Amino acid sequence: MAEPVLEVHDLHVTFTTEHGLVPAVDGIDFAVAPGQTLAIVGESGSGKSVSSTAVMGILPSNADVSGEVLLDGRQLVGLPADELRKIRGNDIAMVFQDALSALNPYYTVGWQVAEAYRLHHDVSKKAAFRRAAEMLDRVGIPDAARRANSYPHEFSGGMRQRVVIAMALVNDPRVLIADEPTTALDVTVQAQIMRLLADVQEEFGTALVLISHDLGVVAEVADDILVMYAGRAAERGSVRDLFFRAAHPYSLGLLGAMPRVDVPPKPRLTTIPGSPPSPGSITTGCPFQPRCAYTHLVGERCITERPELTPRPGEGNHEAACHLGRRPEVIL
Amino acid sequence: MPDLVWFVMRRLFAAVLVMLALSLAVYLIFYAIPADPAHLACGKPCTPDRLEQARHFMQLDQSTLQQYVNFLKGVFVGRTFGDGTAAVHCNAPCFGYSFPLARPVTTLIMDRLPITASIALGAAILWLLLGVSLGVIAALNRGRILDRLSVGFALIGVSTPSFLLGLLAILVFGFWLNMVPVNGYVPLTESPVDWAWHLITPWIVLAVLQAAAYIRLTRSQMLEELNLDYITTARAKGAGEARVVLTHGLRGVLVPIITLFGLDLGALLGGAIITEKVFSMQGLGDLLISAVGQLDVAVVVGVTLFSAFLIILANLFVDIVHGVLDPRVSHG
Numbered sequence: 001m002a003e004p005v006l007e008v009h010d011l012h013v014t015f016t017t018e019h020g021l022v023p024a025v026d027g028i029d030f031a032v033a034p035g036q037t038l039a040i041v042g043e044s045g046s047g048k049s050v051s052s053t054a055v056m057g058i059l060p061s062n063a064d065v066s067g068e069v070l071l072d073g074r075q076l077v078g079l080p081a082d083e084l085r086k087i088r089g090n091d092i093a094m095v096f097q098d099a100l101s102a103l104n105p106y107y108t109v110g111w112q113v114a115e116a117y118r119l120h121h122d123v124s125k126k127a128a129f130r131r132a133a134e135m136l137d138r139v140g141i142p143d144a145a146r147r148a149n150s151y152p153h154e155f156s157g158g159m160r161q162r163v164v165i166a167m168a169l170v171n172d173p174r175v176l177i178a179d180e181p182t183t184a185l186d187v188t189v190q191a192q193i194m195r196l197l198a199d200v201q202e203e204f205g206t207a208l209v210l211i212s213h214d215l216g217v218v219a220e221v222a223d224d225i226l227v228m229y230a231g232r233a234a235e236r237g238s239v240r241d242l243f244f245r246a247a248h249p250y251s252l253g254l255l256g257a258m259p260r261v262d263v264p265p266k267p268r269l270t271t272i273p274g275s276p277p278s279p280g281s282i283t284t285g286c287p288f289q290p291r292c293a294y295t296h297l298v299g300e301r302c303i304t305e306r307p308e309l310t311p312r313p314g315e316g317n318h319e320a321a322c323h324l325g326r327r328p329e330v331i332l
Numbered sequence: 333m334p335d336l337v338w339f340v341m342r343r344l345f346a347a348v349l350v351m352l353a354l355s356l357a358v359y360l361i362f363y364a365i366p367a368d369p370a371h372l373a374c375g376k377p378c379t380p381d382r383l384e385q386a387r388h389f390m391q392l393d394q395s396t397l398q399q400y401v402n403f404l405k406g407v408f409v410g411r412t413f414g415d416g417t418a419a420v421h422c423n424a425p426c427f428g429y430s431f432p433l434a435r436p437v438t439t440l441i442m443d444r445l446p447i448t449a450s451i452a453l454g455a456a457i458l459w460l461l462l463g464v465s466l467g468v469i470a471a472l473n474r475g476r477i478l479d480r481l482s483v484g485f486a487l488i489g490v491s492t493p494s495f496l497l498g499l500l501a502i503l504v505f506g507f508w509l510n511m512v513p514v515n516g517y518v519p520l521t522e523s524p525v526d527w528a529w530h531l532i533t534p535w536i537v538l539a540v541l542q543a544a545a546y547i548r549l550t551r552s553q554m555l556e557e558l559n560l561d562y563i564t565t566a567r568a569k570g571a572g573e574a575r576v577v578l579t580h581g582l583r584g585v586l587v588p589i590i591t592l593f594g595l596d597l598g599a600l601l602g603g604a605i606i607t608e609k610v611f612s613m614q615g616l617g618d619l620l621i622s623a624v625g626q627l628d629v630a631v632v633v634g635v636t637l638f639s640a641f642l643i644i645l646a647n648l649f650v651d652i653v654h655g656v657l658d659p660r661v662s663h664g
Contacts, residue, residue: 058567081573089570096568101561105660106583116569151659167569 004031005207006055006092006175011067013047013054022279024050026231027067030209032175032224035201037208039222039239041215041254043276047231048211052177055209056094057084071175090120093168095197097180099160103152109136109163110148117170135166139196158189162196169200176201177209182217194221215258219243224317227251230277230287233309237318247312247320249292286323298323336655340648347644354640355633356400362629363396369627373431389414390431403428403633427637428630430623437634440619447517448615451607452600454531455538460593462539463546464585470547471554472577482547489544498537498610505533515612534611538604542596549592553585560584587657591650598646602639 013025025047032038040048054065057076069076071091076084096102104112113132114125121128129148137144139162152160161181168176178197182190198221201208212218218225219239226236227250235248246252256270274291285303289295295302301323309319370386371378387393391402391413402411406426413420413429422429428437470482506514512533518526557563558581566580603617616635623631655661 056568058564085570085572087570088568094568096561096565098561102565104562104566104580104583106658108659115571119570119575153660164565167565 002033002036004033005072006209007031007068007070007073008051008055009068009070011051011054011069012065013050013059014064016062016064024063024231024279025054028226028228028231028233030224030226030233030236032207032209034174034205034207036223037201037210037221038224038226039210039212039218040226040228041212041218042228042234043213045230045276045279046228047279048228049179050231051228052094052179052209052211055177056088056092058088086120089116089168089173090171091173092175092177093171093173095161095164095168095176095178095181098184099157099164100152100184102164103160105152108149108151109155112152113148113163113167113170116167120171132166132170135170136163139163139166139169139200140192141166157185158192161185161189161193165193165196165200169204169206172204173206175207175209177211179211180213181210182214183212190217197221215254227254231279232287233319233321234288235318235320235322236309237312237320238315241312241314241318245312245314245318247318247324248288248322249294249324250288251320253291286321294324336652339655340652343648343651347641347648350644351637351640352404355403355637358633358636359400359403360396362632363399365627368392369431369629372627389418427634430628430631432626432628433631437630440631441616441634441638444614444616444619446519447613448603448608448617449601450517450520450527450531451534451538451604451613451615452597454528454535455542455604456593456597456600458535458539459542459546460589463543464550464582464589466543467547467550468554468577468582468585470551471558474555479551482551486544486547489540489542489547492541494537494541494606495610497541498534498607501533501537502610517613534604534607534613538600538607545592545596546589549588550585553588554581557581557584583657587654590653590657594646594650594653595643598642598649599639601642603635 008028008030010027010029011025012023012027015022015024028047028051030038030040040051042048050059050063053059054063055069055076057065057079059065065077067077071087076087079087103109107115110129110132113135114128117123117131118125118128123131133145133148136148141147141159141162147155152163155163161184165181176197181197182193185193194217197208197210200206208221210218210222222239224236225239225242227234227242227248229250234250235242235246237245242251243255246255250272253270253272257272259269272291277287277290285305286292286307289302292302305323307321307323309321312318312320368383368387370383370390370392373390374383374386384393391399394402405411406422406424406428408424410424410426411422411429413422420429420434422436422438425438426436427441429435430437430440433440466482466485470479473479502514505511513530516530518530520527554577558577563576563580566576571580601616603615603620605617605621607613608615608617609621616638619631620635622628623635
């Protein structure tokens with residue numbers, strides 16, 4: 001693997017709330033190289049979005065971030081606000097889930113894309129607007145030069161997401177973080193947007209961090225996968241490791257809940273019983289233990305001892321945080 | 333743009349209808365008062381003959397409906413009371429004639445309007461600036477000392493009667509500190525400096541009282557606005573905090589602020605009765621109060637209609653500005 005452009009080591013994010021300290025992200029590591037795609041998957045509340053916003057440095061003021069976020073080896077955590085501002089939107093850009101609310105309704109899309117460019121380039125408004133129109137054209141907005149003067153509400157959902165992507169890519173960032181970029185879209189449009197992301201990634205050599213709970217999308221575009229559960233890494237590895245050699249019962253649960261056409265159809269999709277724990281509510285043992293179907297194979301350890309990531313057979317960096325040493329048989 | 337022209341035309345037509353209904357209502361109310369304006373004109377002692385003469389001259393001997401029709405006619409072609417050498421002319425647009433003041437109502441209003449407008453416009457600009465900036469400061473420092481101070485200031489502002497604050501200001505700044513003139517008005521055309529100097533105290537008094545609503549509205553709108561996704565987008569683009577708040581945040585806050593501002597200004601232009609009284613300024617409010625005291629129905633009807641017209645105009649202005657400020661309204 002090439003040198004990673006973005007490395008995250010032992011990232012912790014803790015929110016100070018009325019109910020005390022809430023650890024939303026409790027020590028995760030990941031890395032992504034130019035042109036590569038890392039998918040972070042997990043249920044709502046698993047900390048996947050918080051990790052990405054922590055990398056961007058745009059968490060609210062009640063969040064405490066510690067650990068290492070390295071961009072080309074340069075530590076971003078603790079960097080002065082002014083320095084971080086120069087990196088945001090320039091070296092690391094973000095695509096949001098809901099393009100309608102992510103775009104400012106009071107300004108034209110061309111203005112908004114041009115603003116992203118002008119924030120990092122000393123150019124005239126006119127030149128920036130021309131650049132914005134080019135970018136809108138690049139992401140497949142028909143008649144882009146004219147449509148740049150339209151407002152967000154005058155676009156369809158898919159076109160709006162293209163605008164958001166144009167805004168993120170206008171500065172040719174090294175890392176693109178896409179937080180559920182297709183969740184709010186129709187299935188056919190989802191495919192178009194994912195293809196667009198793959199195209200521009202190839203063209204610009206961007207490292208992509210894709211946050212998703214849609215394993216179907218992930219299987220298609222990701223190189224590596226990080227499965228998060230309750231603010232921690234449950235399992236990580238290459239896309240083949242996760243799909244063919246999943247070692248964590250939670251990963252198996254996610255796979256079982258996904259409809260597939262490549263294996264003989266099951267009578268019905270499986271579900272993971274229960275719901276994810278609220279952050280910080282499980283302090284000892286394995287956070288997945290209350291919902292796990294395999295605890296009887298391990299016993300007491302699941303309740304008393306927190307499992308750490310340990311190497312598993314696979315393509316190299318396959319690791320899982322489970323006391324069950326061998327690959328669990330699928331229980332249906 | 334033709335859409336806008338149509339819109340304004342429709343609204344102006346509706347405004348005329350509203351004014352017609354209003355003028356009729358005001359006429360009927362004042363003619364239901366069991367007091368005879370002719371009595372005042374007749375003087376003391378008043379013989380029945382002279383009373384009858386006065387009534388005839390003032391056209392009060394005609395039916396109420398006929399008087400109303402005369403009034404409407406006067407607006408377009410003017411009116412003449414009496415005949416021969418004693419005749420009194422009131423040129424179109426004639427909104428009635430004040431016999432106690434021996435002037436057409438239109439002239440009276442136009443004479444007084446500059447004073448009221450000077451007070452209202454100056455105060456409005458001050459309270460808009462004061463209210464919005466304190467509101468933004470409060471929102472950005474939510475829960476901290478600056479927030480408490482702004483909200484406390486707003487609370488004092490809404491709960492203080494204008495005559496109290498006005499009299500206190502005159503006492504402290506006019507008499508004790510001898511910094512500003514205690515009353516009087518100098519036309520702008522005569523001396524802009526003296527004009528402003530005589531108006532500064534009423535401006536500040538009105539601004540302090542009115543700013544309260546703006547502080548609270550700006551604060552709550554801004555807090556809501558800052559939680560929106562597109563604010564996060566602006567941060568993710570690398571916009572500095574000032575740009576995030578002023579360019580992206582304030583834009584959405586402006587719509588409700590301008591709405592309130594238009595209506596407040598419209599109401600105030602119709603006469604700041606108490607403020608004018610306290611500062612001895614002969615504006616529209618003063619004209620109205622004197623007219624009520626003297627049963628000068630023509631002036632009361634005229635000033636009331638003028639105020640109503642201003643309110644309608646303010647509403648129209650607000651709707652147009654709303655369309656300009658929010659592309660979702662105009663580019664539906």
